[in-house]
Structures are given as C-alpha cells and as structure tokens.
Amino acid sequence: MTIVKDTKDTKTGTTDALKRFTPLTCTGHSRPVPHVSFTATTTASSPFPVLMISSCKDGNPIIRDGITGDWLGTLIGHKGSVWCSKFSRAGFDGGLARWAVSASGDFSARVWSISNSKNNNAKKGDSLDGDGMNGGQEIGSIVAELVHPHIVRSVDFAPHTDHWVVSGGQDGKVRLWKLDLDHTQDSEGGQMILEWDHVSNNGNPESKKMPMVRTVLWLTENLILTIGDDKVARLWQVTSLSTTTSEPEPVGVKLVDSVVMANNTDTMVACGLFEITHVCVNGQLLPFIVGTVGKTIYTLAVNDNENSTPKLQVVSKFTVDYKLSCASISPNGQLVLTGSSDDTWVRVYRVCEPLVAESRSSSSNTLNVMKVADNNTWLKQIDLWKGHHGPIHCIVFNPLWEYGPPGATGEAAFGVGSVATSSEDGTVRLWKLGHGSYGLWQ
Structure with missing residues (x-):
C-alpha cells in the first residue's frame, strides 16, 4: 500500500513513495x-x-x-x-x-x-x-x-x-x-x-x-x-x-x-542513543555515528589522517519539533528513521542532501574530508510507521542490505533490506524496506 504521493525527483530518479509491508514482531521479553x-x-x-x-x-x-x-x-x-x-x-x-x-x-x-x-x-x-x-x-x-x-x-x-x-x-x-x-x-x-x-x-x-x-x-x-x-x-x-x-x-x-552538541545546563535536553552505521558512499561502505540530542539528529564522522591528529566532524544535524530518543540512517544513505520518547511512532525521512565523501584514508575506512549536508534541507518526512505500543528506544538497520546494481536508478537503485526497532512495549519489530523478496517477505 502506497502511503504518500508518488513524487519523483528529476535529478536522482527516486520517488518519495514507499511501499508498506507487514512488520515481523519479535516477542519473548517481559519488560521494555x-x-x-x-x-x-x-x-x-x-x-x-x-x-x-x-x-x-x-x-x-x-x-x-x-x-x-x-x-x-x-x-x-x-x-x-x-x-x-x-x-x-x-x-x-x-x-x-x-x-x-x-x-x-x-x-x-x-x-x-x-x-x-x-x-x-x-x-x-x-x-x-x-x-x-x-x-x-x-x-x-x-x-x-x-x-x-x-x-x-x-x-x-x-x-x-x-x-x-x-x-x-x-x-x-x-x-x-x-x-x-x-x-x-x-x-x-x-x-x-x-x-x-x-x-x-x-x-x-x-x-x-x-x-x-x-x-x-x-x-x-x-x-x-x-x-x-x-x-x-x-x-x-x-x-x-x-x-x-x-x-x-x-x-x-x-x-x-x-x-x-548542547548546553550542559539545559536539563530539558536529553541525550539519546548513538550507534555506528556503515553507509554506502561513492561505492564504499563508510562509518558514521548517528544519534540524537534533544530534538536534533546528529551525524558524526572521524577524520583520521595518518599525518595529523584525528578529528570529530559534525557531518549533518537536523532539528525536528518533537523529542527524539534515537535515529539511524539506512545503509544505502537514502533514508533516516527516528523514534521519540513522547509517542509510539517511527518517522521515516528521505535524505535530500546525500552524504558525500570527497576523500578517504588509504589505510582505513575512516574519512579525511567530508562535505557537510545542508542542515535546512537534509531531510524530508515521507512516512509514519505505527505498530508499537510504547515509545521507541532504539532503531538499527540490518547491515545485510542488498544494494541495487551499478548505474541503476529509481526503485532498482534503492535496493532492499530491513530495520529493527525496539520499544517500551517489550517487543522488537523488523520492518522491510525496498522492493523484491527479503527473508520472510516475498
């Protein structure tokens, strides 16, 4: 079932429309x-x-x-x-x-x-x-x-x-x-x-x-x-x-x-989870650290040049109008998902300004130079997932993402994979993204 208007980006050939698939619910826990x-x-x-x-x-x-x-x-x-x-x-x-x-x-x-x-x-x-x-x-x-x-x-x-x-x-x-x-x-x-x-x-x-x-x-x-x-x-x-x-x-x-990332004296701003996510950039999987502070999504990277001291860089940040608890970026670099401490929904955003690596270290997969995404236009909300019965605590993409073939555009370029969300309701849910068969989704 298509849940948003199918608007095509003339530059990338991608669409904002996502097809919704029934998530898998993993039970067995008795608490959050x-x-x-x-x-x-x-x-x-x-x-x-x-x-x-x-x-x-x-x-x-x-x-x-x-x-x-x-x-x-x-x-x-x-x-x-x-x-x-x-x-x-x-x-x-x-x-x-x-x-x-x-x-x-x-x-x-x-x-x-x-x-x-x-x-x-x-x-x-x-x-x-x-x-x-x-x-x-x-x-x-x-x-x-x-x-x-x-x-x-x-x-x-x-x-x-x-x-x-x-x-x-x-x-x-x-x-x-x-x-x-x-x-x-x-x-x-x-x-x-x-x-x-x-x-x-x-x-x-x-x-x-x-x-x-x-x-x-x-x-x-x-x-x-x-x-x-x-x-x-x-x-x-x-x-x-x-x-x-x-x-x-x-x-x-x-x-x-x-x-x-925020004023330490502001007790109303809570620090959420941060996790490493490997994103395909220019055909290479590169590590980013994605997480939340207050109402802002942060993406960090390490500029690790062999000839200088390693540096932390804020690659992008995006502020929303609700309290965040977690966020993650998809391995294909096209989606960002967020969870909130105030409701039970997973919000899905399209990445409008892709993360671009201009160069990288020859001896490691850490970045040397990173083009910073435009903080005002980086993300566009395209979906809202409902299913959990408590606030979302963690969102992590499955690293086994099936990428589209080189040179592909549109749906074929998006690939197919899944993402896990955990909640106060004591469950983990697996959600499919993309087109084609994947695991139990046919």
Whole structure:
C-alpha cells in the first residue's frame, strides 16, 4: 500500500513513495527493550547471515536470526536490567560471531560464548542453547564477569580483537578490560586495565556528580568515542593494546577531540542513543555515528589522517519539533528513521542532501574530508510507521542490505533490506524496506 504521493525527483530518479509491508514482531521479553544490535558475518555459507541481539530490562538478552527474527537463544545470568549488548567483531567462527557482551544494572558487564569452534555444525533451525548449534557445548555460558562499582550502560568490543572490551556507565567512568577468554590466567575471565573520567567534575570544580556515560563506541584499533549526559562527544586515543592473552603492556589514553552538541545546563535536553552505521558512499561502505540530542539528529564522522591528529566532524544535524530518543540512517544513505520518547511512532525521512565523501584514508575506512549536508534541507518526512505500543528506544538497520546494481536508478537503485526497532512495549519489530523478496517477505 502506497502511503504518500508518488513524487519523483528529476535529478536522482527516486520517488518519495514507499511501499508498506507487514512488520515481523519479535516477542519473548517481559519488560521494555532499550537496545538492539546486529552483527554481519564474513562467511557467505553461514546458516545465519546476520545475528541480532536485544537487551531488555528483564535482564535476559535474546539472540535471534537477524533476517527472520527467529529465536536462537536467551542469555540468562544477569540480576538487573540489561541496557546494551554487542557482538564481537574480530573473530568469526564459521560465519558466527563467537562472543557477546552485555551491560547491566547489576553492576556488571558479562561476556558470553555464543559459538564453539570445536564443533561447527550449525544449520538452520538449530538454537544457541540446545542440542543443535555446535553440539550445545558452552553456548550461552558466561566466560567473563566484569564487575563495576555502579550501573553499566554501554559496552563494545574492540574491532580488531576479541580480547578487549570498553565499558561506560552511571558513575561517569570509562573502563578498558582485557579478556582472558581461554581462562589461562587465574581471574574471572577479565581484568580492568585502565579507567578514566568521561569529563572532569562535570565542568564544575565544586560538583561531585559525574555525568553518566550513555554511549561507548570502539571505532578503530586505537580510537574510542564516548558520549555522556553532558551532551559532549569525546574522541579518545588508546595506545599499547596487546592482542594476546599474555601479560598486558601499560596502556595509555588521551583526549584528541570533542564536539559539544548542547548546553550542559539545559536539563530539558536529553541525550539519546548513538550507534555506528556503515553507509554506502561513492561505492564504499563508510562509518558514521548517528544519534540524537534533544530534538536534533546528529551525524558524526572521524577524520583520521595518518599525518595529523584525528578529528570529530559534525557531518549533518537536523532539528525536528518533537523529542527524539534515537535515529539511524539506512545503509544505502537514502533514508533516516527516528523514534521519540513522547509517542509510539517511527518517522521515516528521505535524505535530500546525500552524504558525500570527497576523500578517504588509504589505510582505513575512516574519512579525511567530508562535505557537510545542508542542515535546512537534509531531510524530508515521507512516512509514519505505527505498530508499537510504547515509545521507541532504539532503531538499527540490518547491515545485510542488498544494494541495487551499478548505474541503476529509481526503485532498482534503492535496493532492499530491513530495520529493527525496539520499544517500551517489550517487543522488537523488523520492518522491510525496498522492493523484491527479503527473508520472510516475498
């Protein structure tokens, strides 16, 4: 069913019309779902091309097939709300991420085994915690418990190794952890190597309360981004990270850049989720950090030139007339979706001023020079999705996007894919975008 007038852009050949498909509803949680994330695999023959993990205030993250939403396993062990969960990105076992990490209100982050390299016989229909996938050995078991002094709100694996995790939380601290995944050392599977303040005394020497760290993102081998309730994004550079299980070398960290996104004294402006989204720009997948502060959607990028200090750049920002909780940009760079804390709808925007990379580093996929989108004409609302029964907490596009052929225009250029939304209503919904078959949508 077409839900907007089919108006064609004479420059790009695209239309504003989107075809609406029935979303898939993923149940199983008993409380609100604050976060959802995907992992892409490196093996085309994997039985699960993409895995999805949802975090819930019931304390039990759920892993699903990222295409169909089918339940694969529940990670049981936390005694408090789980605010964030991520998959490992460096090591893949037969196409599956080997580990997951979760951040919880029980003052801990836990690392879970979700794959077993000793017996890789996974097939469609198997579950993560039964007798199917990989023989059911150690699947869903806790391999490391990272004890914190306060609530943990965000975690992430290093992109280049499974042996390092970064965490941030309620106490305003950022912590680096070295994992002993094979338990060769006498430890609980992980050791804190370094901790530092996201900001010193909230900018006020007399203040004893530190702003909560809402987001930690490990961007490249030596760059970490933190975003807190002070509405400031800070880029940190870490050094001397050992990727082996031997005794770690001394690790250092320094602040290299920051971006102030709102006045810290304005308590009415809330900081929402920020996530990494890889967008196809000029035929290359490039990383952007997309999130919300108050009523503004921010897109950030890192200008990482080998001959200079890395810099954070605001690529675009767009202000709306409602309170935002989350936002995400589609892998094809043509759509932006937003969620709000004031209603239950997902708003869909067409990108009118595409993000354009003018040059990039030869040794990494971070950007050198970025053309800034026009903040006044960047987005145009074209749709409103209804279906959730509570405010939207997280929106994440499935990275397995099927792009249109080179030189294609219109519908063929858009491609086809899906996006996940999580809500206060305790569900995750998968929505299809584009034309053609995709997963269960035919």
